[in-house]
Amino acid sequence: MHDHSSAGARHAGRLRFVLVTTALVLAAQVVGALLSGSLALLADAGHALTDVAGLTVALVAVRLGARPATKRHTFGYQRLEVLAALVNALLLLLVGVLVAVEAVQRWGAPPEVRPGVMLVFASIGLVVNLVGLLVLRRGAKESLNVRGAYLEVFSDMLGSLAVVVAAGVIATTGWEIADPLASLAIAAFILPRAGILLRQVGHVLLEGVPDDVDLDEVRGHVMGIEGVLDVHDLHVWQLTSGVPVMSAHVVVSDEAFAGGGQGRVLDALSECLADHFDVAHSTFQVEPLAHAEHEGHLHD
Numbered sequence: 001m002h003d004h005s006s007a008g009a010r011h012a013g014r015l016r017f018v019l020v021t022t023a024l025v026l027a028a029q030v031v032g033a034l035l036s037g038s039l040a041l042l043a044d045a046g047h048a049l050t051d052v053a054g055l056t057v058a059l060v061a062v063r064l065g066a067r068p069a070t071k072r073h074t075f076g077y078q079r080l081e082v083l084a085a086l087v088n089a090l091l092l093l094l095v096g097v098l099v100a101v102e103a104v105q106r107w108g109a110p111p112e113v114r115p116g117v118m119l120v121f122a123s124i125g126l127v128v129n130l131v132g133l134l135v136l137r138r139g140a141k142e143s144l145n146v147r148g149a150y151l152e153v154f155s156d157m158l159g160s161l162a163v164v165v166a167a168g169v170i171a172t173t174g175w176e177i178a179d180p181l182a183s184l185a186i187a188a189f190i191l192p193r194a195g196i197l198l199r200q201v202g203h204v205l206l207e208g209v210p211d212d213v214d215l216d217e218v219r220g221h222v223m224g225i226e227g228v229l230d231v232h233d234l235h236v237w238q239l240t241s242g243v244p245v246m247s248a249h250v251v252v253s254d255e256a257f258a259g260g261g262q263g264r265v266l267d268a269l270s271e272c273l274a275d276h277f278d279v280a281h282s283t284f285q286v287e288p289l290a291h292a293e294h295e296g297h298l299h300d
Contacts, residue, residue, distance in 0.1 A: 019055040032121025040182035043099040054088035088148035092194035103183035115171035122163035129157035143241040159186040207237035227256025247283040
């Protein structure tokens with residue numbers, strides 16, 4: 001039996017764990033930034049703040065997405081998880097831009113920082129981020145919502161690493177420009193990943209075919225059902241990550257259409273899609289051969 005709860009819902013516990021640990025890192029990094037005077041550490045704290053906000057949005061979306069369908073929302077609320085991923089991506093973009101602007105402004109006159117304090121607090125963030133990545137790694141492969149959280153934690157981990165390196169450089173060489181340079185590196189880590197997530201969210205919202213579904217392969221399986229002569233208006237999309245949906249018009253032979261045979265065709269089609277493509281929600285319009293050219297100008 002296939003589990004057709006949303007992928008995000010299956011990993012809610014992982015999201016909660018990472019939310020708690022990231023909130024603790026945020027508090028530590030704010031204190032560290034104030035004590036050390038480091039922009040890079042403050043930038044990393046700002047990124048951790050977006051992580052906390054994003055993870056909170058993700059968890060709320062998972063909870064609301066588990067609500068049953070209603071008369072006004074017949075597919076339920078599972079697409080809220082995709083909207084949560086959109087919010088996460090926009091937060092990442094905002095933080096990336098703000099960090100880059102501040103780093104450029106400080107480039108000409110970097111303030112004095114305390115590298116020892118930077119190193120301690122950045123190291124704490126680095127360790128916690130690595131743990132968070134391990135916790136979210138599996139869910140990131142299945143859910144856009146979890147993937148958004150994973151990318152945030154991954155970017156934050158790289159940011160903490162950049163701060164560790166900058167602290168080491170300042171401590172050994174006194175080259176304080178390493179602090180705004182590390183801030184720019186953090187922005188460079190954040191912005192491309194935000195763009196990737198935005199593209200993935202846009203693909204779902206535009207009802208694009210899931211990456212792991214080949215329409216030609218689906219068509220081939222449908223055409224392989226006994227009695228099926230043609231398939232048109234074939235559509236596959238996702239409500240949210242892990243919940244694919246399909247609809248199609250299927251032309252069957254007169255023999256298959258007569259005497260209740262269309263019921264057997266429908267059963268075979270549904271079983272085929274569920275077994276080979278893990279599609280829980282499939283809708284077929286079964287048409288006799290004489291009806292094949294009806295609305296032919298709309299056929300794909």
